């Protein structure tokens with residue numbers, strides 16, 4: 001194993017590059033200057049992808065690279081830091097995709113003596129990639145017996161075969177079928193958006209199983225322990241109470257009140273059945289437990305039901321498989337969420353693609369190429385559940401919807417692209433852009449498409465900084481601030497639900513990095529780092545063929561005011577001005 | 589005026605809405621802290637804890653305690669952190 005001349009604390013200063021065509025791996029050195037410039041997680045992942053020339057590759061081709069990136073904070077006692085980023089070119093958007101998950105996989109991956117794992121090639125048959133650092137071994141094992149298993153079943157089977165000390169990330173049946181929004185899952189958590197599960201599926205990888213023993217050490221362990229204790233203490237306070245006590249599902253009724261709850265494929269911002277699928281109603285009528293990701297003191301996960309039947313419910317799943325499809329039956333929505341988790345598909349893109357098809361059926365447009373599906377109606381829970389099955393199996397209409405709403409619209413015609421709920425091909429999360437116009441800008445310019453995790457611009461809309469339904473160019477700098485902050489959080493990596501506890505995020509992040517790495521890093525340097533990471537994503541997209549015309553929203557949002565709230569109107573001209581000002585302020 | 593609670597503030601208030609008479613936002617918050625002690629932890633003096641925000645009639649977000657309120661206003665109390 002090569003060793004760098006000087007290895008900074010918190011790092012191993014090398015990555016493991018594996019070509020699964022041959023089942024072989026090698027450790028390659030990472031330069032300290034580059035690590036300081038991109039830190040880890042999303043930042044390091046994008047940098048490595050650029051070096052691999054991944055922007056120009058077909059994301060499902062053997063030569064396409066996918067990166068599992070860790071960070072200097074992984075393995076530290078800092079709360080919420082056990083995270084990894086899965087970074088690749090998205091098969092859904094053909095642009096950069098970085099999705100994150102929290103779990104012991106991050107800790108075990110870093111213990112393999114590397115800061116990232118880069119995978120290229122295609123295994124000759126469905127396989128499990130086994131990385132056993134303890135025995136300096138990387139090899140492939142046949143996985144035919146796991147074909148069709150859910151992520152949870154795959155993990156359980158592999159642990160009993162390989163040993164309980166292995167951590168396993170896997171894909172479900174949808175990843176095997178190359179559903180363009182398939183997820184990578186570990187321990188019930190998903191690196192959910194953009195289709196990294198399909199990238200693994202295209203490499204014939206059902207799972208990655210790893211174990212290791214290497215630690216990277218901290219520059220100032222005593223101070224780090226003190227800082228971690230204080231951060232954990234703050235994480236018990238009011239800033240995270242919403243996540244602990246109700247979870248993100250509590251957004252549903254709030255958004256409904258503000259006319260910002262996407263309903264029936266964004267035809268409305270209010271859903272008359274919202275109360276019946278609200279977190280409040282679910283909590284009152286069902287047993288509920290709370291769980292945490294590894295190394296997290298917040299514990300935002302609210303699980304409805306027991307044991308294997310328990311469903312981890314987030315606002316995004318609730319809106320996408322509830323109001324967006326017009327489904328107001330709580331049991332059906334919970335079943336739909338569970339089935340998406342089992343199949344390994346992103347709930348937002350699943351709900352968005354199905355809701356889009358439901359509106360096409362309503363308009364009489366879904367009648368081409370054997371895709372006729374008259375049963376696919378808004379409000380039908382049965383139709384929703386059936387469509388999810390078909391997507392997971394790429395069967396019937398599911399084969400079209402597995403492509404996502406943008407590609408489906410190209411097949412359907414009728415200018416249905418105008419109502420396909422996506423930006424750059426990524427389905428829009430649960431924020432009605434006309435009612436939340438800073439978020440509309442965040443969606444339009446997002447490097448990975450419409451996304452609420454890479455731009456927190458909705459926070460600006462829910463503040464006195466802007467008038468959310470009549471935003472002006474003043475909103476642009478706020479949108480940029482949230483995007484920069486997210487880029488840094490995703491590279492450190494820290495959970496976004498911690499963001500409210502920081503008085504001065506950049507200064508506190510610099511303090512964490514100083515204590516872990518020993519670098520004399522300042523808040524100012526981290527502000528520059530955040531911008532560098534955002535720029536690297538843009539550079540990737542430029543190489544992948546990005547054009548300015550992509551930074552927009554579907555026509556529906558720019559031509560039709562929200563029916564229930566005529567003041568929520570966003571013209572083409574206003575969005576164009578916002579986007580132009582965004583590019584100007586970015587210096588692009 | 590009508591006070592509507594969302595999310596955590598609803599949990600703490602134990603109700604979705606109540607009627608309160610006050611002339612300013614600050615006055616309203618002081619009354620809420622007094623009448624509903626579990627909400628008090630989120631109200632310091634006549635201001636909301638930064639983790640919470642108030643909105644007037646679904647339109648503008650308000651934080652200045654001197655903000656004047658009208659008899660038929662709807663004051664919405666919700667988490668500042670709207671994301672998920």
Ligand code: SF4
Nearest residue numbers: 292293296298300495
């Ligand atoms: S706050 Fe929630 S999502 Fe974030 S690390 Fe903790 S349990 Fe995981």
